[in-house]
Amino acid sequence: MKQRTPVYITILIILTILFIVFYMFVQEASFLSSSYFWGTVAISVILTMIHHAIGDLIENEQFKKLSPSEKSEYLESKKKPYFKGLYESAFKKQSATEEKDILIDHGFDGIMELDNQLPKWWLGLFYFGLAYCAVYMVSYWTTDFAHQSVEYDAEYKAQTASIAEYMKNTPAPTIENAVYSPDNVAAGEEVFKTNCVSCHSAGGAGGIGPNLTDNMWINQPEKTLFKNVFHMVENGSPNNPAMQAFGKNGVLTGFDIQNVAAYIYHINQEQPPITPAQGGAAPQGTPANWEK
Ligand code: HEC
Incomplete structure (x- = not known):
């Protein structure tokens, strides 16, 4: 049986994703004070807890079906801290017997090729990149996110407005108060x-x-x-x-x-x-x- 991800990690990941998505679509930190954001957070956390609780039930059922030796092996593996297990599995190397199974039947000069699995950290980054790309493109097309020309226009307007404001509040020099500089x-x-x-x-x-x-x-x-x-x-x-x-x-x-x-x-x-x-x-x- 596989080790399950602790619920607090799932919640952290979901919060991070929510933060990024909201930031990309709203584009200012103002969403932090919006009830939509916190409502979405609350619903996501509750759903995650329910999902995790169902996972617990399934885990119990599967556990009952294990042989005694599998049971003790599983309990043993559960004692290992989550991040240590994650680290080890990310950089796991095959044993010599495992290598036999993934040996591909071609080679040259005694050098053989192994059908290795992609490292987990690499796959994780890859899928994250794909997901981020999709969110980015949607937000680019449907909002002003990451549009340089829009950002430029906004800054240009703000600047001309502040110059106009300055000129309005600064009276033009007259012959009485003009000075050489x-x-x-x-x-x-x-x-x-x-x-x-x-x-x-x-x-x-x-x-x-x-x-x-x-x-x-x-x-x-x-x-x-x-x-x-x-x-x-x-x-x-x-x-x-x-x-x-x-x-x-x-x-x-x-x-x-x-x-x-x-x-x-x-x-x-x-x-x-x-x-x-x-x-x-x-x-x-x-x-x-x-x-x-
Ligand atoms: C169309 C031509 C013309 C233009 C353009 C012009 N001036 Fe003059 N300016 C003159 C003439 C002609 C006089 C002499 C006036 C007189 O005889 O009293 C003069 C005189 C002056 C004087 C006084 C000089 C003296 O000896 O009394 C100053 C200072 C002056 N101009 C500055 C300027 C400045 C600064 C500008 C630009 C903002 C300017 N002028 C544009 C033709 C011009």
Whole structure:
């Protein structure tokens, strides 16, 4: 008679399978608080206990039919701890007499072939793999489980929502509170390339619009260079409509203006001017004396 699997092991295996299946179909740990999950667990445990109890009855009946020597052999084998028996049977080797029975009738050069059984651990993994594969495919087809594009979309939406939330709660800088930061220079350069380069030329060398790298300024409404640029981009030039009010007419946000003003500050104060000899436009306006 075969050794039976202890009921607690069957229950553990069933719980693990239930957990995996629920996780694959529901896809969040939220099922742990659902009554469906715990109802399924309770029913499975009860069915397993009933199944085991019936197994006990059958075992008793079969035991009665055994000869006395078989009975004592069976009782002896039952004393062995379950996992020890499992381990031994997984790695069991045939005895020499058993080998005779599974010897296949072909060989070469004295090397004979045995019709060995597949190891139990290997078969176990194989069947588990097959079962898992079936569950996986069903959940893949019937739910969003393991769909990279769906996961990507969800994350993308969450991220854009959190950016929108941030922008809503963060007021755009105004001329009062805008500050120069070296971190904004690169973003400002992008704003410049899109909106300003057509008139002020690459690097602010000047063309239709004045050279922004030298110290000569036509418009000086503010005391610091950074605020002066902010003011000009927000309000445009009072003398020349070509320099439009990018902020007032809604083309650029306070963030964009803060960035582009950082870029102009950077090319004006932290880099040498582009002189006419280097292709820069001739100076216009009066020398500026910016406060720090
Ligand atoms: C359509 C051409 C044009 C575009 C585009 C333009 N500007 Fe101007 N900009 C001008 C002109 C022309 C002036 C000179 C205005 C004046 O004479 O008062 C000027 C003046 C300025 C001044 C003041 C310079 C001074 O000496 O007074 C700043 C700063 C400035 N522009 C920055 C920018 C920035 C930043 C952008 C992009 C967001 C931009 N401009 C886009 C044509 C332009």
